[in-house]
Amino acid sequence: MQPRLLPPPTRFPVRRAVVGAAGWVILLGLTAAILIIPAPAGPAPRDRTIRVEASSYAFDPARVEVNRGDRVTLELAAQDVVHGLYLDGYDVRLRAEPGQTARLTFTADRPGTFRMRCSVTCGPLHPFMIGKLSVGANLPMWRGAALAGLAAVFGLWFLRR
Amino acid sequence: MKAELLARLLAVAGIVVPLAGVGVVLAPRLSSGGEAIEIHARVAEEGGWQPSELVVAAGAPIRLRLTSDDVVHGFAVGQSDIQAVEILPGQYTELTVTFDRPGRYAYYCTRWCGAGHWRMRGTIEVVGGELPSTAPQEPLYVALGLDIDAPHLAPEAPGRRPSSVAGAALGVEPPAEMTGRGYYESHTPVQAIESLRAEASLSWMDDQEMWDLVALLWRRNTTAETLETGRELFAQNCAACHGEAGGGDGVMAGSLLTLADGPSATEAPQPADFTSLRSMLGASPALLQGKILRGGMGTGMPYFGPILTEAQIWSLVDYLWTFTMEYEE
Amino acid sequence: MKRLDLLRSPAVASLLRSRWPTLAISLLALAGFVLAIVAGLAGTPVGSRNFGIIAVWIAWWAALILIAVPLLGRGWCSICPLPLPGAWLQRGGVFAPSARRRGLGLRWPRRLRNLWTQNIGFAILAVLSTAILTQPSVSAMVLLGLMAAAVGVSLVFERRAFCSYVCPVGGFIGLYSQVAPLEIRVRDASVCAGHSEKTCYFGSQHGEGCPWQVFPAGLNRNSACGMCFECLRTCPHDNIALRLRPFGSDLPRPAGRRLDEAYKGLLMLASALAYSAVLLGPWGAIKTAAFRVGTPEWAIFAGAFLAAAFIGLPGAFALHVVAGRALGGLRRGLRETVAEFAQALIPLGLAGWAAFSLSFVLSNLSYLWAVLSDPFGAGWNLIGTAAGAWTPYLGGALPALQTGILVCGLAWAASLARRIAARLVGGGTLGGRRRAVALASPVVSFALGVTVLQLWLLIG
Numbered sequence: 032m033q034p035r036l037l038p039p040p041t042r043f044p045v046r047r048a049v050v051g052a053a054g055w056v057i058l059l060g061l062t063a064a065i066l067i068i069p070a071p072a073g074p075a076p077r078d079r080t081i082r083v084e085a086s087s088y089a090f091d092p093a094r095v096e097v098n099r100g101d102r103v104t105l106e107l108a109a110q111d112v113v114h115g116l117y118l119d120g121y122d123v124r125l126r127a128e129p130g131q132t133a134r135l136t137f138t139a140d141r142p143g144t145f146r147m148r149c150s151v152t153c154g155p156l157h158p159f160m161i162g163k164l165s166v167g168a169n170l171p172m173w174r175g176a177a178l179a180g181l182a183a184v185f186g187l188w189f190l191r192r
Numbered sequence: 193m194k195a196e197l198l199a200r201l202l203a204v205a206g207i208v209v210p211l212a213g214v215g216v217v218l219a220p221r222l223s224s225g226g227e228a229i230e231i232h233a234r235v236a237e238e239g240g241w242q243p244s245e246l247v248v249a250a251g252a253p254i255r256l257r258l259t260s261d262d263v264v265h266g267f268a269v270g271q272s273d274i275q276a277v278e279i280l281p282g283q284y285t286e287l288t289v290t291f292d293r294p295g296r297y298a299y300y301c302t303r304w305c306g307a308g309h310w311r312m313r314g315t316i317e318v319v320g321g322e323l324p325s326t327a328p329q330e331p332l333y334v335a336l337g338l339d340i341d342a343p344h345l346a347p348e349a350p351g352r353r354p355s356s357v358a359g360a361a362l363g364v365e366p367p368a369e370m371t372g373r374g375y376y377e378s379h380t381p382v383q384a385i386e387s388l389r390a391e392a393s394l395s396w397m398d399d400q401e402m403w404d405l406v407a408l409l410w411r412r413n414t415t416a417e418t419l420e421t422g423r424e425l426f427a428q429n430c431a432a433c434h435g436e437a438g439g440g441d442g443v444m445a446g447s448l449l450t451l452a453d454g455p456s457a458t459e460a461p462q463p464a465d466f467t468s469l470r471s472m473l474g475a476s477p478a479l480l481q482g483k484i485l486r487g488g489m490g491t492g493m494p495y496f497g498p499i500l501t502e503a504q505i506w507s508l509v510d511y512l513w514t515f516t517m518e519y520e521e
Numbered sequence: 522m523k524r525l526d527l528l529r530s531p532a533v534a535s536l537l538r539s540r541w542p543t544l545a546i547s548l549l550a551l552a553g554f555v556l557a558i559v560a561g562l563a564g565t566p567v568g569s570r571n572f573g574i575i576a577v578w579i580a581w582w583a584a585l586i587l588i589a590v591p592l593l594g595r596g597w598c599s600i601c602p603l604p605l606p607g608a609w610l611q612r613g614g615v616f617a618p619s620a621r622r623r624g625l626g627l628r629w630p631r632r633l634r635n636l637w638t639q640n641i642g643f644a645i646l647a648v649l650s651t652a653i654l655t656q657p658s659v660s661a662m663v664l665l666g667l668m669a670a671a672v673g674v675s676l677v678f679e680r681r682a683f684c685s686y687v688c689p690v691g692g693f694i695g696l697y698s699q700v701a702p703l704e705i706r707v708r709d710a711s712v713c714a715g716h717s718e719k720t721c722y723f724g725s726q727h728g729e730g731c732p733w734q735v736f737p738a739g740l741n742r743n744s745a746c747g748m749c750f751e752c753l754r755t756c757p758h759d760n761i762a763l764r765l766r767p768f769g770s771d772l773p774r775p776a777g778r779r780l781d782e783a784y785k786g787l788l789m790l791a792s793a794l795a796y797s798a799v800l801l802g803p804w805g806a807i808k809t810a811a812f813r814v815g816t817p818e819w820a821i822f823a824g825a826f827l828a829a830a831f832i833g834l835p836g837a838f839a840l841h842v843v844a845g846r847a848l849g850g851l852r853r854g855l856r857e858t859v860a861e862f863a864q865a866l867i868p869l870g871l872a873g874w875a876a877f878s879l880s881f882v883l884s885n886l887s888y889l890w891a892v893l894s895d896p897f898g899a900g901w902n903l904i905g906t907a908a909g910a911w912t913p914y915l916g917g918a919l920p921a922l923q924t925g926i927l928v929c930g931l932a933w934a935a936s937l938a939r940r941i942a943a944r945l946v947g948g949g950t951l952g953g954r955r956r957a958v959a960l961a962s963p964v965v966s967f968a969l970g971v972t973v974l975q976l977w978l979l980i981g
Binding site: 084108109110111112113128129130131132151152154155 | 235263264280281282297303304305306307426428429430431432433436442443444
Binding site for chain 3: 362
């Protein structure tokens with residue numbers, strides 16, 4: 032059986048243009064929806080005290096989980112040498128020496144997952160001493176995963192030149 | 193061929209100029225103010241202070257250039273009023289010190305830098321000038337003939353922590369011979385309470401009240417300023433092993449195993465628990481001072497004799513009682 | 522769309538024809554390189570205060586992976602200091618080639634005319650990289666070793682064999698340069714057909730033959746061209762063009778059965794994932810194991826990495842290709858199909874490396890200002906910035922930036938996979954379009970999986 036050939040375009044390819052435009056509208060619409068959808072309301076904010084032990088080269092717990100709006104008191108307890116703690120996105124800085132726990136209180140009002148970084152040189156791997164603070168659901172990551180799915184589908188089906 | 197010549201000149205410059213940086217770095221630093229001594233701080237496991245022995249002249253200002261090759265360290269000279277400075281990795285801290293009197297001084301690290309922190313010590317030999325007129329005194333525990341390694345468990349302990357506030361509320365005057373600093377330094381709380389029990393005029397008091405009176409005696413032999421000094425010294429020097437709450441469970445407690453050269457692995461020494469009533473009430477301030485001065489003979493407890501002045505050690509000792517006794521704020 | 526030929530501008534043409542601009546910039550790069558080695562060997566062992574670490578692994582690396590490769594293709598190779606001493610010796614002159622050539626000038630062995638040496642070299646550096654990136658003396662010795670190898674190769678083999686076949690950096694720069702919006706091509710191939718001397722390849726009194734062993738008339742993609750512009754100097758017919766073009770125009774193209782390039786793409790992808798996990802993850806035990814080269818923990822880490830990079834990820838990719846072949850009813854050999862679809866990994870890998878690099882570059886760039894004042898960590902303060910405190914940049918915006926980069930890379934990779942599938946299946950018919958989608962879908966889902974994994978590692 033011969034493959035069915037499409038009829039050659041004899042005039043302006045209206046159908047293709049309409050499909051193309053519709054595709055772009057759908058793509059942009061879905062992207063906007065993914066970016067705008069607000070986070071589901073989490074549990075009521077409360078006060079929390081979390082002890083983070085810092086040793087070369089990790090934080091323990093490596094991942095700190097709080098709810099959005101919590102008033103968080105971080106206690107940094109250095110285990111071997113002087114360490115620091117800096118929070119991406121919050122500009123929070125702590126410095127602790129073994130035997131002298133440092134404390135700082137802040138309000139976790141920005142949702143997402145933020146990196147905790149050591150802010151005092153503590154050895155060769157210091158720039159890579161990283162932990163995580165999760166405030167509520169990691170909405171940026173879920174949005175990113177959704178956008179990735181969208182990119183895969185549209186790249187495969189739609190964005191061909 | 194002018195282009196080739198110029199190109200070769202530029203190429204040589206491009207290689208030689210950065211190389212010249214080596215010479216500038218490795219050559220000894222000379223400045224108009226006299227030679228500077230460069231000291232590199234490394235954790236004890238990597239060699240500690242480099243160099244760890246200095247010889248300088250008395251009376252002359254000494255310029256020190258301090259840098260760290262790994263983590264944050266600090267520099268201070270024992271038994272002196274030289275202000276401690278912090279040494280940041282890869283950066284230089286400059287310090288000018290003058291020693292008026294000859295002798296051997298110890299310099300030490302003031303920022304916890306691992307399990308070997310207390311071993312980071314060096315000596316400065318100061319020569320020339322006048323020798324001090326007074327010879328150093330022997331420590332109190334030696335004069336008293338105390339064996340500071342012997343166990344010092346109290347035979348009994350009160351039900352709650354002795355409180356100097358409660359003791360003051362009793363409105364009782366303790367026997368005069370027990371109230372002086374001399375008595376305080378050379379007696380244990382157990383000896384104090386036995387003396388109190390022997391006083392007929394105090395026989396109406398129960399055990400707890402007598403303990404409170406001992407706490408009052410102890411509290412009266414120190415001041416709020418001294419306790420604050422002791423608290424700071426404890427936080428900087430002791431809390432890492434003994435715990436911020438004095439319970440012998442500090443973050444460094446687990447690494448003492450690697451430092452002890454006496455006991456086997458199954459008898460890992462633990463830092464003293466200052467919150468233990470039975471342990472502390474059987475110890476005298478002289479014994480505590482002795483432990484701090486001399487160290488722990490293979491248990492991992494450092495010796496602070498060359499590092500802290502006598503006044504500093506007494507303030508530490510005074511502060512240690514706050515873990516077992518309730519002092520007023 | 523006719524591509525803009527920048528060499529039509531007389532100013533641009535004379536600038537690029539002159540040897541001075543390239544020489545000046547590459548001598549600056551050489552000075553920086555020497556300073557990095559010297560600082561690494563004689564300066565402070567603290568990496569964050571040493572020019573040898575910060576200028577190389579933060580500043581140069583950021584400029585390379587975020588700017589030079591995506592925009593200029595192999596442009597870095599034209600000013601790279603590594604081959605300079607060897608090239609000067611080989612061609613007998615610093616400014617221009619002369620008759621006093623040195624070296625044996627042997628041809629690079631045919632069996633090694635592929636990316637395998639560079640794949641293995643990159644893998645070796647990858648398992649050592651935690652130690653290299655953080656210790657000035659180790660980094661300096663690696664740089665010194667690379668330059669020594671470049672000089673050695675130049676004295677034995679002809680042209681820039683080191684750059685083409687040995688340099689671990691050149692391996693992936695060549696692969697990713699296909700993405701760039703610049704290309705060097707000939708203007709009119711028929712002119713070349715009528716030119717028998719082929720001075721572009723064999724050299725003339727104006728310059729040497731292409732050091733990259735490329736025949737300009739046959740140049741149809743960026744991977745091998747080092748943008749040195751010797752061909753511009755030697756072509757007597759003014760037939761060389763430097764064109765601006767859309768991104769990624771080199772892809773897709775028939776890949777033949779070349780698995781070495783497929784492996785390069787897979788290796789870079791695996792490395793981006795591994796580095797994201799080891800260096801930017803919260804697992805201190807893995808970091809320490811990767812750092813302590815020579816210990817049993819390191820051997821386990823290295824073994825796991827090599828297994829994942831050479832067997833695990835390629836195996837998973839091949840399985841997806843097999844599924845696609847089945848779904849799309851493709852009759853081509855597996856090896857061919859894998860080689861073809863591996864091209865889709867090029868924008869994916871570049872995006873993965875850019876997203877990974879952005880994190881540690883933004884958080885550590887502030888060390889650069891201090892290191893410019895005090896390159897050796899010796900207490901200098903040349904430009905007054907030595908006391909600057911560490912300040913991470915854009916920490917709050919970083920997750921969004923990384924997501925944007927990864928998503929764009931994935932969209933591009935999916936689109937590329939679709940075009941590759943269309944070419945393989947012969948799309949144009951309705952049935953052909955459906956088959957192309959079916960053929961490409963598993964590969965696209967592989968790309969999606971890799972992207973989501975890296976997203977989780979970086980911002981999860």
